[in-house]
Amino acid sequence: MNAYLPELFLAIMGFAMLAYVVLDGFDLGVGILLRGADEFEKDTMIASIGPFWDANETWLVLGIGILLTVFPRAHGEILGALYMPVALMLIGLTLRGVAFDFRAKVKAERKALWDKLFYLGSLLASLAQGFMLGMHIVGYHYTLANVAFAGFIACALASGYVLLGACWLIMKTHGELQHKARAWAAHALGLTGLGVAAVSVVTPMVSTRIFERWFGLREMFLLAPIPVLTLLLFGLCAWRLERLKIVKLADQPTQNAKLSPAWHRAWQPFACAVGIFCLAFLGLAYSLFPYLVVDQITIWQAATSTDAMRLIALGALISMPATLAYTVFSYRVFWGKAQPLSYS
Amino acid sequence: MDALVLARAQFAANISFHILFPTISIALAWLLVFFKFRETQSKQSAAWQALYGFWVKVFALCFALGVTSGITMSFQFGTNWPGYMNSVGNVAGPLLAYEVMTAFFLEASFLGIMLFGRSRVSNRVHTGATLLVAIGTTLSAFWILALNSWMHTPAGHVVKIVEGMPSVDVVSWWAVVFNPSFPYRLSHMLCASILTVAFLVIGLSAYRLLKKDTKPEAKLGLVVGLLIAAVAAPLQIFLGDLHGLNTLKHQPAKIAAIEAVWETQTGAPLALFGIPDERTRSTHFAVEIPKLASLVLTHDLNGEIKGLNDFPQHPPVKPLFFGFRIMVGIGILMLACAWFGTYLVLKKRALPVWFLRVLVAMTFAGWIAVLAGWYVTEIGRQPWLVHGILTTAQAASRTVTSGQIGITLTLYLTLYLALIAAFVRTLFYLAKKAVAGDLQAVETEVSPETAEDAK
Numbered sequence: 001m002n003a004y005l006p007e008l009f010l011a012i013m014g015f016a017m018l019a020y021v022v023l024d025g026f027d028l029g030v031g032i033l034l035r036g037a038d039e040f041e042k043d044t045m046i047a048s049i050g051p052f053w054d055a056n057e058t059w060l061v062l063g064i065g066i067l068l069t070v071f072p073r074a075h076g077e078i079l080g081a082l083y084m085p086v087a088l089m090l091i092g093l094t095l096r097g098v099a100f101d102f103r104a105k106v107k108a109e110r111k112a113l114w115d116k117l118f119y120l121g122s123l124l125a126s127l128a129q130g131f132m133l134g135m136h137i138v139g140y141h142y143t144l145a146n147v148a149f150a151g152f153i154a155c156a157l158a159s160g161y162v163l164l165g166a167c168w169l170i171m172k173t174h175g176e177l178q179h180k181a182r183a184w185a186a187h188a189l190g191l192t193g194l195g196v197a198a199v200s201v202v203t204p205m206v207s208t209r210i211f212e213r214w215f216g217l218r219e220m221f222l223l224a225p226i227p228v229l230t231l232l233l234f235g236l237c238a239w240r241l242e243r244l245k246i247v248k249l250a251d252q253p254t255q256n257a258k259l260s261p262a263w264h265r266a267w268q269p270f271a272c273a274v275g276i277f278c279l280a281f282l283g284l285a286y287s288l289f290p291y292l293v294v295d296q297i298t299i300w301q302a303a304t305s306t307d308a309m310r311l312i313a314l315g316a317l318i319s320m321p322a323t324l325a326y327t328v329f330s331y332r333v334f335w336g337k338a339q340p341l342s343y344s
Numbered sequence: 345m346d347a348l349v350l351a352r353a354q355f356a357a358n359i360s361f362h363i364l365f366p367t368i369s370i371a372l373a374w375l376l377v378f379f380k381f382r383e384t385q386s387k388q389s390a391a392w393q394a395l396y397g398f399w400v401k402v403f404a405l406c407f408a409l410g411v412t413s414g415i416t417m418s419f420q421f422g423t424n425w426p427g428y429m430n431s432v433g434n435v436a437g438p439l440l441a442y443e444v445m446t447a448f449f450l451e452a453s454f455l456g457i458m459l460f461g462r463s464r465v466s467n468r469v470h471t472g473a474t475l476l477v478a479i480g481t482t483l484s485a486f487w488i489l490a491l492n493s494w495m496h497t498p499a500g501h502v503v504k505i506v507e508g509m510p511s512v513d514v515v516s517w518w519a520v521v522f523n524p525s526f527p528y529r530l531s532h533m534l535c536a537s538i539l540t541v542a543f544l545v546i547g548l549s550a551y552r553l554l555k556k557d558t559k560p561e562a563k564l565g566l567v568v569g570l571l572i573a574a575v576a577a578p579l580q581i582f583l584g585d586l587h588g589l590n591t592l593k594h595q596p597a598k599i600a601a602i603e604a605v606w607e608t609q610t611g612a613p614l615a616l617f618g619i620p621d622e623r624t625r626s627t628h629f630a631v632e633i634p635k636l637a638s639l640v641l642t643h644d645l646n647g648e649i650k651g652l653n654d655f656p657q658h659p660p661v662k663p664l665f666f667g668f669r670i671m672v673g674i675g676i677l678m679l680a681c682a683w684f685g686t687y688l689v690l691k692k693r694a695l696p697v698w699f700l701r702v703l704v705a706m707t708f709a710g711w712i713a714v715l716a717g718w719y720v721t722e723i724g725r726q727p728w729l730v731h732g733i734l735t736t737a738q739a740a741s742r743t744v745t746s747g748q749i750g751i752t753l754t755l756y757l758t759l760y761l762a763l764i765a766a767f768v769r770t771l772f773y774l775a776k777k778a779v780a781g782d783l784q785a786v787e788t789e790v791s792p793e794t795a796e797d798a799k
Contacts, residue, residue: 058448058449
């Protein structure tokens with residue numbers, strides 16, 4: 001058991017990061033999309049993420065917390081190399097987090113300002129995270145080509161978040177806004193696809209170790225399902241989005257939202273988008289394992305003492321199932337189409 | 345400027361900003377539980393419900409500000425102080441991890457239901473969610489103060505030197521968590537949170553009364569706040585005294601700096617005011633009460649206090665000397681206000697307008713006292729980051745340049761000052777709206793069509 005503690009924590013950290021990217025991804029995406037919405041729509045969009053965003057961001061704290069507490073050596077190394085993007089991301093996250101609460105409590109004429117800050121904060125945080133992902137893949141070597149690559153990934157991840165956010169809105173809203181969200185999702189799908197493709201091409205080029213891991217004869221067969229499934233999901237997502245297009249406004253549910261066939265189909269694009277993120281994550285995890293910094297620091301080199309890991313593992317094994325349970329509980333309580341956020 | 349100085353300034357800016365909001369949310373969460381409880385028990389159900397409705401909004405704001413600045417801190421541990429986790433990670437790691445795993449998720453997950461779930465779950469589940477959020481905030485304080493206290497009075501560990509850097513291993517977790525200063529620091533901080541919230545409630549209620557708010561909850565809020573403060577203020581002075589005695593035992597240099605005692609002496613006087621000067625090793629313009637410092641600190645008129653000159657190194661004197669006096673001064677002012685106000689309330693007399701104005705001015709007094717107190721204790725630990733084990737300089741990052749820190753520090757400071765201003769303004773604006781009676785329970789106004797569906 002003790003011998004596998006670093007792997008166990010890598011798995012938990014990976015899960016936390018994936019959960020963060022998917023969960024906060026959709027609410028960051030909704031934040032970016034705020035720019036293209038009118039006043040009414042803004043309120044509905046924010047109502048759709050209101051009860052969740054706080055818990056969503058906690059997954060980031062868990063992921064970074066494990067990096068900090070279980071892999072302290074890599075934590076300093078990674079965050080030192082990413083100093084500026086991390087600072088910008090934090091400022092973005094702070095802006096949007098507080099704008100969410102301020103916008104509804106300040107004087108009416110100031111609401112627009114906080115909405116703008118919500119949008120800017122979401123965009124800044126998404127771009128910074130994409131840039132960090134890009135730099136992580138190339139091992140934190142700040143060359144012109146690498147920075148350009150990271151810059152592209154920044155746009156692609158932001159676009160991926162927009163895809164998640166738009167698909168979330170398709171699921172959680174109806175009427176005019178749902179149709180708008182469908183168009184947004186269709187637009188974002190393309191750039192997201194390019195981003196996934198770029199990561200798939202560049203990652204094996206960074207290191208021969210990663211290249212061999214993917215393009216050995218046996219490996220190519222065994223791993224084929226990952227790219228194939230990803231492609232399928234992109235296709236499926238595009239197809240479902242196209243199908244929703246022909247659902248006319250008149251078909252939109254107004255009274256009995258849950259029984260309408262249009263509602264039943266509305267979850268499909270979101271499921272596809274989540275699937276794409278999961279597969280991309282799986283591919284990256286396979287490429288990078290067991291390194292925390294590509295070809296430089298492994299999980300075993302960075303791990304803290306066994307005693308400390310055992311203690312944290314004990315806490316994690318008890319608290320993670322509980323956390324998942326109340327996350328599910330919270331999403332169930334707010335199931336269905338977004339409704340006005342009300343304190344009473 | 346020196347990267348170390350900037351890194352410290354940046355961390356100080358962030359942690360100072362952060363602590364403002366948990367200080368409110370820890371006690372406010374329990375106060376909200378109390379409001380919910382009264383709502384079901386009391387005859388004045390509507391007034392308690394209105395109180396809950398108002399303060400839950402303040403709670404939501406505080407929580408958002410606390411979470412976002414807390415996320416920033418979890419990153420700055422690594423960006424600003426990589427040596428910290430490398431050296432004492434075996435202690436700090438599990439404590440921080442337990443905070444995230446036991447407290448953070450609990451609060452964040454149930455916050456949504458607490459804030460927006462009232463119409464979606466039964467009243468009992470809603471009260472339960474509120475209670476869980478309150479437990480979460482307190483648990484969070486428990487873990488963080490355990491770690492902070494351990495940094496002041498480390499125990500339950502062994503130190504070995506690896507590649508010139510200290511490295512800590514845990515021998516007894518019980519001794520680590522319940523280290524000598526932990527019970528005092530935790531209770532002092534929790535009581536500080538209660539006082540801060542009490543005066544926040546008092547201040548905004550007084551503001552509403554001054555604006556001629558005749559609704560029962562304005563008066564009710566004022567009375568609840570005053571009663572809480574009347575108990576918490578003297579309790580805090582008592583707890584503070586115990587904490588001081590504990591510090592004298594474990595960190596005597598900090599106490600010597602607080603009291604600006606330069607030479608070791610018996611029957612040391614207490615300086616009410618003065619300007620300590622580290623170059624001349626003396627206090628200018630000192631106004632002193634003979635023997636009082638010895639009496640307060642050793643509970644003996646002729647007790648001996650070790651002077652600063654007898655410590656090979658000691659923390660900077662000025663910030664400790666002034667910080668301590670600001671904290672204690674506000675504490676005494678709070679006691680006076682709370683008791684005078686409670687006296688009037690118990691005598692069933694109206695609070696005079698001038699007194700209501702004083703209470704409004706005291707709305708954020710708790711914040712200033714909390715910051716002053718934390719500055720005293722944290723600057724008082726310098727030059728150590730972990731007392732006797734690791735210095736602040738050893739833990740600083742060697743890869744991040746002063747230019748990078750300078751830019752981000754400017755950004756953070758601008759952001760934080762703007763947010764504090766927005767927070768204070770918004771609170772008074774919410775109070776004004778409550779006076780006018782149009783404090784809407786609806787956070788976002790959704791198109792009528794959607795609202796229709798909701799029914």
